Every structure is written in C-alpha cells, then in structure tokens.
Amino acid sequence: MALWLIFAASCVSFWGVWGFVAKLTITRGVHPLALSAISSVTGAIITWIAVLLVQPSWERASHNIPFVLLTGICGSLGGVAFFFALGHGRASIVVPLSSLYPAITILLSLLFLGEHPSLTQTLGIILALVASLLLGM
Numbered sequence: 001m002a003l004w005l006i007f008a009a010s011c012v013s014f015w016g017v018w019g020f021v022a023k024l025t026i027t028r029g030v031h032p033l034a035l036s037a038i039s040s041v042t043g044a045i046i047t048w049i050a051v052l053l054v055q056p057s058w059e060r061a062s063h064n065i066p067f068v069l070l071t072g073i074c075g076s077l078g079g080v081a082f083f084f085a086l087g088h089g090r091a092s093i094v095v096p097l098s099s100l101y102p103a104i105t106i107l108l109s110l111l112f113l114g115e116h117p118s119l120t121q122t123l124g125i126i127l128a129l130v131a132s133l134l135l136g137m
Contacts, residue, residue, distance in 0.1 A: 022083060023091035032083035040076065096135035103129055 025035055061068055078101070085094045106125060109115040117125060 019086075019091060019095040023086045023094075026083065026087045032087045033080065036076075036080045036083050039079070092135075096132045100129060100132050 022035060022039075026032060082094070082098055085098060102125075106117075
C-alpha cells in the first residue's frame with residue numbers, strides 16, 4: 001500500500017474522531033476559543049515531538065517563510081471557525097459541510113499548480129463533493 005494512502009487514511013480516522021470529540025467538548029461547556037487554544041498547544045507539542053524524531057531539513061522552510069506562515073494562519077483560522085460552527089450547529093451537519101474545503105484546494109491546484117487529475121479521479125472528486133453536500137442537508 002502506498003505510504004501517502006496510509007497517511008491519508010490515518011488523517012481521515014483522526015479527523016473523524018476529532019470532529020466528534022470537539023463537539024462533545026463544546027457541549028460540555030468549553031468555549032470554542034478555549035478549545036482551539038488548548039488544541040493548538042497540544043498539536044504543537046505532538047508536532048515538535050515528531051520533528052525531534054524525524055529531524056527534517058529546515059533549509060527549504062526558511063526560504064518559504066511567507067507560505068509557511070500563511071499555511072499556519074489559514075489552518076488556525078479554519079480551526080477556530082470550525083469550533084465556532086460546532087458550537088452553534090449540529091456535528092452531523094457542520095462536519096460534512098466543512099469537509100467541502102478540498103473544492104477550494106482542487107480549484108487552486110488546477111489554476112496555480114497545473115495539476116490535472118485523470119477522468120476517474122475527477123469523477124471521484126465530484127462524487128465526494130456531492131456526497132458531502134448531501135450529507136449536510
């Protein structure tokens with residue numbers, strides 16, 4: 001099995017549990033901003049442990065600071081918005097609806113990275129987006 005597929009499946013699993021636990025935490029009275037702050041610190045600790053274990057090269061990161069910072073900004077703002085959405089809506093609606101974000105990634109990748117998915121991949125993308133929309137209804 002391809003390594004990227006293992007990581008993607010792990011991501012889906014962790015994020016699936018994450019959405020449920022986040023909603024459970026908010027319904028127990030934790031403010032979305034408090035949840036976001038504590039989650040961010042927890043994520044930073046886990047990330048730094050992984051950095052120490054893997055010891056990645058930092059050379060390319062230092063040359064791309066604006067993109068590195070923009071990644072963190074977008075991810076953090078998306079997380080805060082997600083927690084607020086969970087605070088005001090049902091997890092069964094918020095989670096599938098918020099999972100439509102790949103549509104933006106796909107569009108930007110087509111326009112700026114020159115990526116071109118195959119016909120089968122395009123069909124899969126369309127079906128996944130339609131499924132997310134239907135789940136959110």
